[in-house]
Amino acid sequence: MAMFDGQKIQLDHGSGGSASHNLITELFLPAFDNPFLQQMDDSAQLTIGKHRIAFSTDTFVVSPIFFPGGNIGDLAINGTVNDIAMSGARPLYLSVGMVIEEGFSMDSLNIILQSMKKAAQNAGVMIVTGDTKVMPSNKLDGIAINTSGIGVIESDCQISANRAQVGDKIIVSGTIADHGITILTHRDNLMIEGDIQSDTAPLNDLVLQLIAACNDIHVLRDPTRGGITSVLNEVAHQSSVEIEIQEDAVPIKPQISACCELLGLDPFSIANEGKLIAIVPESSVEPSLSVMHNHPLATHAAVIGTIVSDQDPVVYVKTPIGGKRLLSMPVGDQMPRIC
Amino acid sequence: MAMFDGQKIQLDHGSGGSASHNLITELFLPAFDNPFLQQMDDSAQLTIGKHRIAFSTDTFVVSPIFFPGGNIGDLAINGTVNDIAMSGARPLYLSVGMVIEEGFSMDSLNIILQSMKKAAQNAGVMIVTGDTKVMPSNKLDGIAINTSGIGVIESDCQISANRAQVGDKIIVSGTIADHGITILTHRDNLMIEGDIQSDTAPLNDLVLQLIAACNDIHVLRDPTRGGITSVLNEVAHQSSVEIEIQEDAVPIKPQISACCELLGLDPFSIANEGKLIAIVPESSVEPSLSVMHNHPLATHAAVIGTIVSDQDPVVYVKTPIGGKRLLSMPVGDQMPRIC
Numbered sequence: 083m084a085m086f087d088g089q090k091i092q093l094d095h096g097s098g099g100s101a102s103h104n105l106i107t108e109l110f111l112p113a114f115d116n117p118f119l120q121q122m123d124d125s126a127q128l129t130i131g132k133h134r135i136a137f138s139t140d141t142f143v144v145s146p147i148f149f150p151g152g153n154i155g156d157l158a159i160n161g162t163v164n165d166i167a168m169s170g171a172r173p174l175y176l177s178v179g180m181v182i183e184e185g186f187s188m189d190s191l192n193i194i195l196q197s198m199k200k201a202a203q204n205a206g207v208m209i210v211t212g213d214t215k216v217m218p219s220n221k222l223d224g225i226a227i228n229t230s231g232i233g234v235i236e237s238d239c240q241i242s243a244n245r246a247q248v249g250d251k252i253i254v255s256g257t258i259a260d261h262g263i264t265i266l267t268h269r270d271n272l273m274i275e276g277d278i279q280s281d282t283a284p285l286n287d288l289v290l291q292l293i294a295a296c297n298d299i300h301v302l303r304d305p306t307r308g309g310i311t312s313v314l315n316e317v318a319h320q321s322s323v324e325i326e327i328q329e330d331a332v333p334i335k336p337q338i339s340a341c342c343e344l345l346g347l348d349p350f351s352i353a354n355e356g357k358l359i360a361i362v363p364e365s366s367v368e369p370s371l372s373v374m375h376n377h378p379l380a381t382h383a384a385v386i387g388t389i390v391s392d393q394d395p396v397v398y399v400k401t402p403i404g405g406k407r408l409l410s411m412p413v414g415d416q417m418p419r420i421c
Numbered sequence: 422m423a424m425f426d427g428q429k430i431q432l433d434h435g436s437g438g439s440a441s442h443n444l445i446t447e448l449f450l451p452a453f454d455n456p457f458l459q460q461m462d463d464s465a466q467l468t469i470g471k472h473r474i475a476f477s478t479d480t481f482v483v484s485p486i487f488f489p490g491g492n493i494g495d496l497a498i499n500g501t502v503n504d505i506a507m508s509g510a511r512p513l514y515l516s517v518g519m520v521i522e523e524g525f526s527m528d529s530l531n532i533i534l535q536s537m538k539k540a541a542q543n544a545g546v547m548i549v550t551g552d553t554k555v556m557p558s559n560k561l562d563g564i565a566i567n568t569s570g571i572g573v574i575e576s577d578c579q580i581s582a583n584r585a586q587v588g589d590k591i592i593v594s595g596t597i598a599d600h601g602i603t604i605l606t607h608r609d610n611l612m613i614e615g616d617i618q619s620d621t622a623p624l625n626d627l628v629l630q631l632i633a634a635c636n637d638i639h640v641l642r643d644p645t646r647g648g649i650t651s652v653l654n655e656v657a658h659q660s661s662v663e664i665e666i667q668e669d670a671v672p673i674k675p676q677i678s679a680c681c682e683l684l685g686l687d688p689f690s691i692a693n694e695g696k697l698i699a700i701v702p703e704s705s706v707e708p709s710l711s712v713m714h715n716h717p718l719a720t721h722a723a724v725i726g727t728i729v730s731d732q733d734p735v736v737y738v739k740t741p742i743g744g745k746r747l748l749s750m751p752v753g754d755q756m757p758r759i760c
Contacts, residue, residue, distance in 0.1 A: 086528075087527070088527070090523075090524050090526060091530065092523060095521070095553070095555050096521070096554045096555030096556075105553065106551075106553065109531060109534060110534065113531075113535060113537065113538045114517070114538060114541070114548040114551070116547045116548070118514070118547060118549035119548060125550060126514070126550040128549060128571075130472050130474060133469050133472065135571075137514055138550055139517070139518045139550055139552050139569055140552045141518040141520050141552055141565075142554075143520055143554050174467075175467055175476055177477070177569050178453070179480040179518075179567045179569070180480070181482055181565055182430050182434070182435070183430070184429075184430055184431060184432050185430060186429060187429060188425040188426070188427070188428040189427065192425070195449065195453075198452065198453070208453075208458075209455070209458060210457035210458050210465035211457070211464060211465040211476055212445075212449060212453070213478050213479045214434070214435060215435045215480050215565075216431070216432050216434050216435030216436075216757065217758065218757055218758075220559075221561070221562035222560070222561050226520055226554075226565065228478065228480060228518045230516050230567070234469060418523075418555065418556070418557055
């Protein structure tokens, strides 16, 4: 706690970058210390009897609540479905905890609920329990939605951010930065040409197909807040490995790339909501890519890098002209309320 | 949805009274329709393989966040522990989803986390997964904490608000209205004499002792928002029974009773955070009371009423002078952010 004495919470503490990381490792982990939490994966892997289950939670405060490609409702369903799926589990049951501002439009609420219904059906999960609170006007900006969920790990896979090994290949399931750039440009009313929309989508079907095709996936993560930069740095630290990424191998839509250049943003650090990073042994690259390229949510999947050594927990990016730059964990992302 | 077209969310929609009830039954249930949600209990009862589990969620937005007897942190742990316990389950694992306002004091956050740690230890549960978001200043008033949780139902008990039967007795585990009156008087700086503090406490140990002593408990509910009035009306409707309560049998501290009289509040509709209502066959009254009177959290347990018929789903209160008044579901409770 000492490092935070007398300080105040800053926006960066919720960014998914190093400020978030410090808050969690210095304040939350010591308080709630237990082996499940220490895993630091997208969901906790637990046991009920002989069953392995995954349990995850996420609160969504995205602004604006309606954006091209989705709204806070389907984002909240897909987000927790994906966190559960990243442990190799089949998501089954979700809870929904809503906090709504007094004066919020019932019509908007109904649109959000219908999106949640559709997203739950689409992902094959049931919303089985809920809670609704109302805060007086001006005490909350609109609506915040927590989804928590339970899934069952049916295979004997062992998937965790601490399992990356030297020689493993890093695959991303599609183009990066779509969600974050959509929210940013829509929020600030930037007039951007071209089709820009959130990639929010449920990845559980893709994950179960991947596991069926190759049962030695080492790591699965969905690069949300902090983008692939945060995920790769977390894996580098949790597995104590050095990661090398080929910059020009990372799929990105031209219009998203142009936006990032225009705004001076690094797309590697921008949030995605329908993509995953898979880290697999070289022998599993072919079957993984084969599954992905035949799945509608991963047609642009590509190998983007390699675990090159177990010397230092760092991430390097090799540029097309042969340069090499360190990809550090972002402190914050200057984009609050991205999810 | 038609009944809400063009309307706006009001504070009463989060009160636990009939406005909340209408919002849930008219908007949420139709959207998320499934048999688990339809149970409308404090937690959903699910199965994982052969195991019966309980899953529950609750978001806490209490104001002020620190109050006599506790703070938002232990309230959030105890609240979800209790919702799980009310299905007869042993709570095991909790998630914590925090949304914090930019500028929030780290020292306050640490006090809250330490209270959560202590409450989790006290209840015998582990916090295994979490999420933290930050909202810009003035977009959220302080902090909101969602806790969700999983428990295992180890006995063959069948506990649900739809199981009350004619002849059953209604037991309350202790004095009512302590939490709500504490928040109200503390928030408004009312100078009240006497010891007034929240009753926030984990009821899981009491519930497991009750189940061990009598395996035919029909209903367990913790009367939080909307107090015992809401719980009794919900049971009356879900079990289609008429309930009669003896007004002078309901335990209440003199100072709480005096406060309610002074403020013109009905203590039956005021929130509790460490009490339960048990509805049991007459033959189980003695063993239930015996367990309660020997448990530190239920020394003032008392039989307060009876399921008198299966004619109409109503709740009556018999007054000491022989009168009889209808105890209707409150619309709202005029006390937002009580939990």
